[in-house]
Amino acid sequence: MAINMKYVFFGTPEFATIILKNLIKSRLEPQAVFRDPKEPVSVLIEKLKKLKPDLAVVAAYGKILPKEILEIPHLGFLNVHPSLLPKYRGASPIQNAILNGDKETGVTIMKIDEEMDHGDIISNFKFKISNLDTYELLSKKFAELGAELLIKTIPDYVSGKTKPVEQDHLKATYTKIIKKGDGKIDWSRSAEEIERMTRAYYPWPSAYTFVDLKSKKLNLLKIIEADVSQEDKPKTGTVFLTGENELAIKCGKKSLIIKKLQLEGGKVLLAKEFLNGHRDFIGSVLK
Numbered sequence: 001m002a003i004n005m006k007y008v009f010f011g012t013p014e015f016a017t018i019i020l021k022n023l024i025k026s027r028l029e030p031q032a033v034f035r036d037p038k039e040p041v042s043v044l045i046e047k048l049k050k051l052k053p054d055l056a057v058v059a060a061y062g063k064i065l066p067k068e069i070l071e072i073p074h075l076g077f078l079n080v081h082p083s084l085l086p087k088y089r090g091a092s093p094i095q096n097a098i099l100n101g102d103k104e105t106g107v108t109i110m111k112i113d114e115e116m117d118h119g120d121i122i123s124n125f126k127f128k129i130s131n132l133d134t135y136e137l138l139s140k141k142f143a144e145l146g147a148e149l150l151i152k153t154i155p156d157y158v159s160g161k162t163k164p165v166e167q168d169h170l171k172a173t174y175t176k177i178i179k180k181g182d183g184k185i186d187w188s189r190s191a192e193e194i195e196r197m198t199r200a201y202y203p204w205p206s207a208y209t210f211v212d213l214k215s216k217k218l219n220l221l222k223i224i225e226a227d228v229s230q231e232d233k234p235k236t237g238t239v240f241l242t243g244e245n246e247l248a249i250k251c252g253k254k255s256l257i258i259k260k261l262q263l264e265g266g267k268v269l270l271a272k273e274f275l276n277g278h279r280d281f282i283g284s285v286l287k
Helices: 014-025 041-051 093-099 135-159 191-200 271-277
Strands: 007-011 032-034 055-059 077-081 104-111 121-128 207-213 216-229 239-241 247-250 255-263
Touching (some): 055 135, 077 135, 093 191, 191 207, 247 271
Parallel strands (some): 007 032, 007 055
Antiparallel strands (some): 207 216, 216 255
């Protein structure tokens, strides 16, 4: 797909790499790629003025770009955002969609302005969230779908066929930067909430707890994969075996079936494998 237009690409993590590779495959190759959000603004301005791009595309660049940069390409900056804006503006839209138990999410192509995820919408695409989706899986889905949507959107946007539409700012919701402490499990919460944590925070920071074992005191234990059980008998935080001999932990409501787990620094193990070396885990009370 050849277009008589010059553009530059801004993006840092794997999410951006997937999008960039797909754009290049579709013959939408950028003039230049900017991957370092720590690069000084003055340097970026100088480089962009020399390149004189018509358009810039951004995917998870990790930096809010100032007005002086946004004004350089006459067609502006387009951003690939992994949510249905104005819902979930900010740094962690994918994690929040999983944490909140959303059944549907999407990807939005928007025009960047000086406020965070505030600009006009160019196009979007909706899709369903599976109850097996993790942050890692959804991020890859978003990247593939975001690239597909960009490939369809850019020609129409450049030719003027697609007109930007202002967001409904009164419906905006915001997400924060995920920190290590967000993964700490509060066992008084429901099993459904904690199970969603295991998917939203995989692979980082992971949903984790602390446990004392004979081999070592105060181990950080990551819950990698889990399911929900209706069992509601032991004290909250108690580790037990269900009637089907499954490893479980009592939550504020219902219980969490543990399928895979990992001691910090160790391998990911199936629950049965873990118990072979840590039978003393059963009966522990986690807090």
